[in-house]
Amino acid sequence: xxxxxxxxxxxxxxxxxxxxxxxxxxxxxxxxxxxxxxxxxxxxxxxxxxxxxxxxxxxxxxxxxxxxxxxxxxxxxxxxxxxxxxxxxxxxxxxxxxxxxxxxxxxxxxxxxxxxxxxxxxxxxxxxxxxxxxxxxxxxxxxxxxxxxxxxxxxxxxxxxxxxxxxxxxxxx
Amino acid sequence: xxxxxxxxxxxxxxxxxxxxxxxxxxxxxxxxxxxxxxxxxxxxxxxxxxxxxxxxxxxxxxxxxxxxxxxxxxxxxxxxxxxxxxxxxxxxxxxxxxxxxxxxxxxxxxxxxxxxxxxxxxxxxxxxxxxxxxxxxxxxxxxxxxxxxxxxxxxxxxxxxxxxxxxx
Numbered sequence: 001x002x003x004x005x006x007x008x009x010x011x012x013x014x015x016x017x018x019x020x021x022x023x024x025x026x027x028x029x030x031x032x033x034x035x036x037x038x039x040x041x042x043x044x045x046x047x048x049x050x051x052x053x054x055x056x057x058x059x060x061x062x063x064x065x066x067x068x069x070x071x072x073x074x075x076x077x078x079x080x081x082x083x084x085x086x087x088x089x090x091x092x093x094x095x096x097x098x099x100x101x102x103x104x105x106x107x108x109x110x111x112x113x114x115x116x117x118x119x120x121x122x123x124x125x126x127x128x129x130x131x132x133x134x135x136x137x138x139x140x141x142x143x144x145x146x147x148x149x150x151x152x153x154x155x156x157x158x159x160x161x162x163x164x165x166x167x168x169x170x171x172x173x
Numbered sequence: 174x175x176x177x178x179x180x181x182x183x184x185x186x187x188x189x190x191x192x193x194x195x196x197x198x199x200x201x202x203x204x205x206x207x208x209x210x211x212x213x214x215x216x217x218x219x220x221x222x223x224x225x226x227x228x229x230x231x232x233x234x235x236x237x238x239x240x241x242x243x244x245x246x247x248x249x250x251x252x253x254x255x256x257x258x259x260x261x262x263x264x265x266x267x268x269x270x271x272x273x274x275x276x277x278x279x280x281x282x283x284x285x286x287x288x289x290x291x292x293x294x295x296x297x298x299x300x301x302x303x304x305x306x307x308x309x310x311x312x313x314x315x316x317x318x319x320x321x322x323x324x325x326x327x328x329x330x331x332x333x334x335x336x337x338x339x340x341x
Contacts, residue, residue: 038296040301040320069279069282076211076212078213092211125212127211130241131241131273132208133208134241134303134315135212136303
């Protein structure tokens with residue numbers, strides 16, 4: 001319980017006050033790349049890497065993000081082990097927040113790969129499906145280093161997850 | 174029925190039988206559900222088709238293009254509408270294309286936003302445009318997509334991209 005409260009406080013302390021259409025929120029586990037809101041160019045808007053969060057491989061972490069303008073669609077979370085390449089889909093969250101007061105606050109848990117990596121990236125893509133035949137994206141990235149360390153913060157359990165997860169990358173062939 | 178017509182009829186029958194036996198019949202192409210397919214999957218499908226030839230005439234007909242225009246501006250309301258935009262395109266002349274218009278009123282964001290986000294071109298005071306060629310597709314996904322700030326520039330980018338593909 002103490003660690004949950006502590007992590008919530010840390011998330012508030014580190015939270016970026018700037019707003020975007022939607023993007024990851026900074027926390028101890030999520031070192032966001034740049035403050036440019038509404039990045040339209042993938043994978044990370046061409047932004048330089050930042051000092052990464054050091055996390056134990058295989059950890060389950062809580063990711064927070066917000067949406068200040070509602071778009072129907074979903075949020076896709078990807079992980080790259082190096083160089084912002086070969087992203088692997090970790091999770092998809094449908095955006096079920098229509099009609100609720102803005103900004104929309106979200107969180108979910110993600111289980112990171114068990115392999116170590118020095119220049120890994122967590123990427124969130126907001127897929128907007130106003131026109132279902134022509135979806136468009138916003139991108140948001142956070143830098144990570146997956147390595148075993150005794151003084152790494154423990155992964156936080158998520159108290160609530162109001163969103164609906166869907167299976168990762170179904171039938172992509 | 175003349176012998177010539179009988180031969181034509183028999184040929185037609187052979188073609189139909191061969192089609193049904195060899196192609197699995199009149200089945201639909203393996204079209205994906207674009208809205209629910211992951212963005213990575215869509216990208217992979219488009220990359221897979223990168224070497225396919227594109228007929229130049231598919232690039233030159235304005236009717237093959239369609240754009241979405243998103244207004245992120247204070248006071249624009251939240252209506253969605255359709256319009257026809259006519260723009261001059263090099264090598265094509267006046268191109269009139271259907272545009273889906275989506276309005277996002279950013280008045281509510283004004284109180285919390287940084288000044289840079291509210292000035293013209295800022296994230297809460299700008300237009301975003303996305304154009305596709307609806308005929309150059311693979312598994313239902315457009316292979317020609319462009320994004321920009323205005324309908325005319327984004328359409329031109331899409332047409333240029335299509336022309337480059339057709340020359341490959």
